[in-house]
Amino acid sequence: MNMLPTLAYIDPMSGAIVLQLIIAGIAGAAAYFRRSIWACVRLLCGKAKSADAAAGDGAQTREN
Amino acid sequence: MPIQRVAGSFRDPSGFVFFREGRVFRAVDETCQGVLEGLADSGRFDDLVARRLIVDTQFVKLGELLDELRDDCPGVDHFLEHEVIPTITYPYEWSVSMLADAGIHTIDLQLELLKDGCALKDATAYNIQFVEGRPQMIDVASIERPQRQDVWFAYGQFLQMFLYPLLLNRYQHWDLHSDFLGKINGRDIESVGRAFSWWQKLRPGLFLDVTMPLWLHRWAEKGRRAQRETLEKPADNTRAQVLNLQRMRRKLRKLADSYRPSGVWTDYTNICNYDGEAELAKKGAVCKFLMQSNPRQVLDLGCNTGEYSRLAAECGAEVLAADADHDAIEMLYRGLKDRPANITPVVLDLANPSPAIGFMNLERPAFAQRAKADCVLALALMHHLLVSANMPLAGVCDLLHSLTERDLVLEFVPPEDEMFQRLMKFRVDLFQDLTLAQCKAAFAKRFEIREEVAIANSQRTLLFMRKV
Numbered sequence: 009m010n011m012l013p014t015l016a017y018i019d020p021m022s023g024a025i026v027l028q029l030i031i032a033g034i035a036g037a038a039a040y041f042r043r044s045i046w047a048c049v050r051l052l053c054g055k056a057k058s059a060d061a062a063a064g065d066g067a068q069t070r071e072n
Numbered sequence: 073m074p075i076q077r078v079a080g081s082f083r084d085p086s087g088f089v090f091f092r093e094g095r096v097f098r099a100v101d102e103t104c105q106g107v108l109e110g111l112a113d114s115g116r117f118d119d120l121v122a123r124r125l126i127v128d129t130q131f132v133k134l135g136e137l138l139d140e141l142r143d144d145c146p147g148v149d150h151f152l153e154h155e156v157i158p159t160i161t162y163p164y165e166w167s168v169s170m171l172a173d174a175g176i177h178t179i180d181l182q183l184e185l186l187k188d189g190c191a192l193k194d195a196t197a198y199n200i201q202f203v204e205g206r207p208q209m210i211d212v213a214s215i216e217r218p219q220r221q222d223v224w225f226a227y228g229q230f231l232q233m234f235l236y237p238l239l240l241n242r243y244q245h246w247d248l249h250s251d252f253l254g255k256i257n258g259r260d261i262e263s264v265g266r267a268f269s270w271w272q273k274l275r276p277g278l279f280l281d282v283t284m285p286l287w288l289h290r291w292a293e294k295g296r297r298a299q300r301e302t303l304e305k306p307a308d309n310t311r312a313q314v315l316n317l318q319r320m321r322r323k324l325r326k327l328a329d330s331y332r333p334s335g336v337w338t339d340y341t342n343i344c345n346y347d348g349e350a351e352l353a354k355k356g357a358v359c360k361f362l363m364q365s366n367p368r369q370v371l372d373l374g375c376n377t378g379e380y381s382r383l384a385a386e387c388g389a390e391v392l393a394a395d396a397d398h399d400a401i402e403m404l405y406r407g408l409k410d411r412p413a414n415i416t417p418v419v420l421d422l423a424n425p426s427p428a429i430g431f432m433n434l435e436r437p438a439f440a441q442r443a444k445a446d447c448v449l450a451l452a453l454m455h456h457l458l459v460s461a462n463m464p465l466a467g468v469c470d471l472l473h474s475l476t477e478r479d480l481v482l483e484f485v486p487p488e489d490e491m492f493q494r495l496m497k498f499r500v501d502l503f504q505d506l507t508l509a510q511c512k513a514a515f516a517k518r519f520e521i522r523e524e525v526a527i528a529n530s531q532r533t534l535l536f537m538r539k540v
Binding site: 019020021022023024025026027028029030031032034035036039 | 222223224225226227228229231232260261280284285286287288289290291292293307309311312313315316
């Protein structure tokens with residue numbers, strides 16, 4: 009099996025490699041922070057929901 | 073046994089391709105053999121062949137043939153045998169959708185290989201060939217097992233070979249033919265960058281794939297920012313690469329589908345001066361001649377959208393369909409997706425056929441060396457060669473003689489014909505004396521005229537000839 013470093017015979021075009029590293033970095037970061045990002049989203053949504061609910065209750069109260 | 077090494081097979085040091093007694097073999101080194109055997113052991117190699125992602129390939133197992141091949145190629149231990157592709161075509165002979173589909177095929181194969189920890193070490197368009205109108209990867213030795221899986225080493229080459237020619241075609245109306253003939257390895261990023269204005273570079277369609285790589289390329293090339301060690305760092309998460317390639321696949325599909333053919337001859341079928349009866353008579357005569365010729369390979373010159381190529385394919389021939397009009401070939405190729413047939417379409421100007429290019433002018437042979445035909449169809453073509461290309465009648469005869477191995481079906485179009493007159497509109501009439509008898513006399517020098525059929529309801533005549 010080939011366990012040698014990948015050193016191909018073509019010019020890799022450094023710009024394309026760096027771009028892919030950036031994409032990989034963003035994807036990696038997104039995966040790493042996925043839980044915390046979701047937690048933040050849930051927290052925000054949760055807060056927003058409870059705020060909505062509170063506002064709705066308030067409106068009902070006023071209607072009554 | 074003498075072997076003929078394929079001149080274009082020299083870049084990849086892991087092996088080379090050669091012909092031996094009409095069969096095509098690939099010599100591969102230990103590393104390449106190891107990677108391919110790994111895929112074969114898990115059944116994935118046969119799966120890739122069955123799904124026509126790679127060309128039909130067999131490992132040459134222990135036996136007499138292997139011993140003979142080892143004698144023929146000293147120092148090489150492992151060999152593969154490939155299916156022989158009827159006609160090799162090159163990207164400068166493809167239409168927009170053909171190039172896009174070749175790119176999509178490369179991506180599909182790369183995505184499949186990633187599932188097994190493998191990847192393509194290069195992404196040149198020359199690794200793709202069209203068989204029965206469908207792309208296939210022929211360079212099996214391009215499969216490797218890289219250290220990094222989040223980055224595709226050949227991505228830059230992929231952009232140069234597939235995306236940039238399509239973007240230049242889409243936004244700058246550059247033709248693929250000139251682009252590939254001028255730059256055999258694809259256009260470099262700086263040159264692509266120069267083709268677009270600064271405001272075009274900010275377009276969403278160009279920013280991520282032209283502008284960003286261009287900026288990053290300039291940045292990385294300054295000083296010692298581009299380090300090869302980066303590529304040797306193991307990374308096995310393929311997610312980033314998969315996401316990027318899926319995006320690229322969608323982009324190529326969109327570029328191909330949004331292309332609108334508008335060539336001069338694409339609506340020829342609607343404007344030609346044949347009425348229904350003449351059309352039927354012509355088809356009947358061509359069909360009869362094809363049955364008599366019974367060719368294995370047909371070259372349909374001036375094929376337009378491929379009506380007669382289909383007829384030849386229905387007669388059981390492998391058809392190479394050539395036309396100078398890119399958009400006619402584009403429509404023919406699109407038609408093959410809905411109604412598959414054994415037709416390989418190529419964009420080819422007979423007055424200036426694809427030359428031999430590349431290393432020592434041997435790497436990519438000229439069209440005439442690649443086109444093999446037992447029978448050439450030259451229907452509604454003669455007047456274009458005589459008038460538009462200014463070829464003498466004897467020259468047309470020599471050209472058609474050089475392209476057929478055996479038979480020729482020629483449609484004689486007299487100068488009084490409406491389509492002939494259309495081409496002559498602003499030209500000096502040099503063809504007042506051109507008659508069927510004169511045409512037959514010119515061709516009789518190099519062909520035996522076996523049969524002629526006057527097409528009912530038209531002034532045209534079909535001639536069936538055999539080389540002498």
